[in-house]
Amino acid sequence: MTIRTVGRRLHRLERPALAGVLYREMVNFSSYWRSATFSSTVEPTIYLLAFGFGFGSLVSRVGGYDYVEFVGTGTVATAVLFSSVFPGMFSTFVKHRFQRTYDAILAAPVDTEELVTAEALWIALRAGTYGCAPLFVAIAFGLDPRPQMIVVPAIGFVAGFGWAAFGIIVAATMKSIDNFSYVISAVVTPLFLVAGTFFPIDGLPQWAQDLAQLNPLYHTVQLVRHAAFGFDPPADVVHVAALLIFGIATWRVAIWRMSRRLVL
Numbered sequence: 001m002t003i004r005t006v007g008r009r010l011h012r013l014e015r016p017a018l019a020g021v022l023y024r025e026m027v028n029f030s031s032y033w034r035s036a037t038f039s040s041t042v043e044p045t046i047y048l049l050a051f052g053f054g055f056g057s058l059v060s061r062v063g064g065y066d067y068v069e070f071v072g073t074g075t076v077a078t079a080v081l082f083s084s085v086f087p088g089m090f091s092t093f094v095k096h097r098f099q100r101t102y103d104a105i106l107a108a109p110v111d112t113e114e115l116v117t118a119e120a121l122w123i124a125l126r127a128g129t130y131g132c133a134p135l136f137v138a139i140a141f142g143l144d145p146r147p148q149m150i151v152v153p154a155i156g157f158v159a160g161f162g163w164a165a166f167g168i169i170v171a172a173t174m175k176s177i178d179n180f181s182y183v184i185s186a187v188v189t190p191l192f193l194v195a196g197t198f199f200p201i202d203g204l205p206q207w208a209q210d211l212a213q214l215n216p217l218y219h220t221v222q223l224v225r226h227a228a229f230g231f232d233p234p235a236d237v238v239h240v241a242a243l244l245i246f247g248i249a250t251w252r253v254a255i256w257r258m259s260r261r262l263v264l
Contacts, residue, residue: 013117017110021118024105040083040126041133048075048134051198063200065229072138073228074197076131076152077159077220084127084160085188088167092119093177102262112259120164120251127160128153148227155227158240159220162247165254172257196221216246
């Protein structure tokens with residue numbers, strides 16, 4: 001446990017502690033931002049180009065939208081997923097198991113709750129930024145830019161926070177990095193495919209449509225799509241609430257799991 005000696009009452013999340021971890025991440029990120037940006041933006045863009053112009057040559061419109069526009073808005077959520085859950089899993093695991101970075105941070109006036117929160121915030125900031133890349137590509141290929149698209153980075157941030165925390169949970173639970181393949185194959189990939197990114201979920205069986213309502217990626221896709229084509233306030237309130245619940249739940253579980261791994 002970290003002991004702090006100060007002359008005032010401490011809050012659960014101290015701003016200097018969060019700022020210190022975030023500053024460390026930003027400085028460290030400056031040494032590898034090119035590779036991280038490339039991997040986080042190119043793969044979703046390839047999906048957009050492959051599906052948009054591959055299937056798009058066979059299917060011109062889906063769900064009332066041009067297929068390129070449909071996929072372009074959907075792959076924003078894919079970029080958010082890739083740039084948040086994988087850093088949350090792999091980077092966190094490497095830091096606390098091999099580099100022992102977290103042990104060093106906890107020797108400073110930082111506790112596990114602040115460490116996990118700052119890590120998730122940093123990853124979410126990156127995810128919100130990287131999520132815009134497929135949107136820019138879609139605009140270049142005909143998607144009409146609209147003023148309300150300015151909220152897309154905020155949508156990516158909220159969704160990215162939840163997925164980052166989910167990745168931290170996995171990193172704090174698995175004993176080997178090889179075991180991540182189970183989570184990727186059994187959880188991440190099915191959620192990625194059944195999120196309304198490449199095809200509407202209306203054609204799926206009713207049970208699959210019901211399960212999709214529990215998929216945070218589905219709610220991200222819908223929010224981004226509504227930001228591009230017009231908001232639906234009653235539905236969007238539900239989508240935002242789902243992402244907030246997902247983010248808060250995974251955040252608290254991530255703190256609990258990481259505390260057991262680092263402190264106990």
